[in-house]
Amino acid sequence: MAGLQVTHLTGIRELSLSDLQQILSTTDQFAEVLQRSVKQVPSLRHLTVLNLFYESSTRTRISFELAARRLSAQVVNFSVAGSSVSKGETLLDTARNLEAMQMDLVVVRHQASGAAHFLAQQLRASVINAGDGINEHPTQALLDAYTLRQFAGSLTGLKVALIGDIRHSRVARSNIFCLGKLGAQVAVCGPPSLIPQAIETLGVTVLPDVVEALRWCDVAYVLRIQRERQQAGYFPSLQEYAAWFGVHERALQQAGKKVPIMHPGPVNRDVELAAVLADSGHSLILQQVKNGVAVRMAVLFLLGQR
Numbered sequence: 597m598a599g600l601q602v603t604h605l606t607g608i609r610e611l612s613l614s615d616l617q618q619i620l621s622t623t624d625q626f627a628e629v630l631q632r633s634v635k636q637v638p639s640l641r642h643l644t645v646l647n648l649f650y651e652s653s654t655r656t657r658i659s660f661e662l663a664a665r666r667l668s669a670q671v672v673n674f675s676v677a678g679s680s681v682s683k684g685e686t687l688l689d690t691a692r693n694l695e696a697m698q699m700d701l702v703v704v705r706h707q708a709s710g711a712a713h714f715l716a717q718q719l720r721a722s723v724i725n726a727g728d729g730i731n732e733h734p735t736q737a738l739l740d741a742y743t744l745r746q747f748a749g750s751l752t753g754l755k756v757a758l759i760g761d762i763r764h765s766r767v768a769r770s771n772i773f774c775l776g777k778l779g780a781q782v783a784v785c786g787p788p789s790l791i792p793q794a795i796e797t798l799g800v801t802v803l804p805d806v807v808e809a810l811r812w813c814d815v816a817y818v819l820r821i822q823r824e825r826q827q828a829g830y831f832p833s834l835q836e837y838a839a840w841f842g843v844h845e846r847a848l849q850q851a852g853k854k855v856p857i858m859h860p861g862p863v864n865r866d867v868e869l870a871a872v873l874a875d876s877g878h879s880l881i882l883q884q885v886k887n888g889v890a891v892r893m894a895v896l897f898l899l900g901q902r
C-alpha cells in the first residue's frame with residue numbers, strides 16, 4: 597500500500613484523486629471486516645485516538661469512536677461540557693495538553709472554520725477534521741461518495757443535486773469538492789439567499805427550483821436547515837421554506853419520478869425533508885450512517901501508518 601500523500605485530513609480540497617481512491621478502496625476492506633461476527637482487527641492497537649469535540653455531534657463522534665475501537669486503538673473523548681474551556685483555556689492549549697498525554701490521532705470538530713488546519717500546523721499528531729465551521733466535513737463527503745458508489749456502481753457522470761442551505765453547509769462544500777474530483781455532476785438548489793455568489797466557479801450548476809432539481813438529478817442530497825438562519829433573515833419561516841424548498845411527495849410527483857434521498861443528519865422532519873420520504877425505501881440515510889464507520893476506519897488506518 598502506497599499510503600496517503602497527506603499527513604492530516606483537513607479537507608477534501610487538499611486531497612488528490614489517488615488519495616480519495618485509496619480511502620475508498622481501503623473502506624471496501626473495512627466494510628468487509630464489519631460483516632464478520634468479530635468486527636475488530638488489531639491494526640491500530642499501538643495508537644491512541646483523541647476525539648476533540650467542541651460542537652455537538654451524534655453520528656460523527658460515535659462513528660469515529662467505534663471506528664477507532666474496531667481498529668483496536670485506545671480512544672479518549674473530550675467534550676467542552678465539564679472541561680477547563682469554562683475556565684478560559686484556549687483550543688491550542690487544550691489540544692497541546694491532551695497531546696502531551698501521547699495522542700497519535702486527533703479528530704477535531706469546532707465551530708471555527710480553519711480550526712483543523714490550525715491544529716494541523718501546531719500538533720505532531722495527525723489531525724482529522726470532523727467538521728469546522730462552514731468550511732469542510734471531509735469524512736461526511738467520503739462516506740457520501742462511498743454510499744453513492746455502492747448505490748450507482750460509479751460516480752462518473754452521476755447527477756447529484758444538493759438541496760438546501762448551501763451557503764452555511766460544510767457538508768455541501770466537501771461534497772462539491774469530492775463529487776467533482778470523482779467525476780459526478782453536481783447541481784445546487786435553495787433559496788437565493790442561501791446560495792453563495794459565484795458558486796459556479798466550483799464547477800456546479802445552480803438550479804433555482806426544487807422540482808427542476810429533482811427532475812434533473814439521479815440522487816437528491818437534502819441538507820439540514822439550521823433554524824437560527826430564519827432568525828437571521830435568510831428565509832421568512834420554516835413553513836415557507838418547507839413549502840418552496842422542502843423535498844416532499846408533491847415535489848416528487850411534480851418532477852414525475854422517485855429519486856434516492858440522502859441527508860447528512862440530523863433531519864428536521866417535515867421541514868427540509870418529508871418524514872415519509874426519510875423513512876421510505878428510497879432513503880439512503882441509514883446506509884450513509886452505516887458506511888461512516890468503515891470510511892472512518894479507513895481514514896484512521898491510513899493516517900495511522902506514518
Ligand code: CP
Pocket residue numbers: 652653654655656657727736860861862
Ligand atoms: N452528519 C453529522 O455530522 O452529524 P452529527 O452532527 O450528528 O455528527
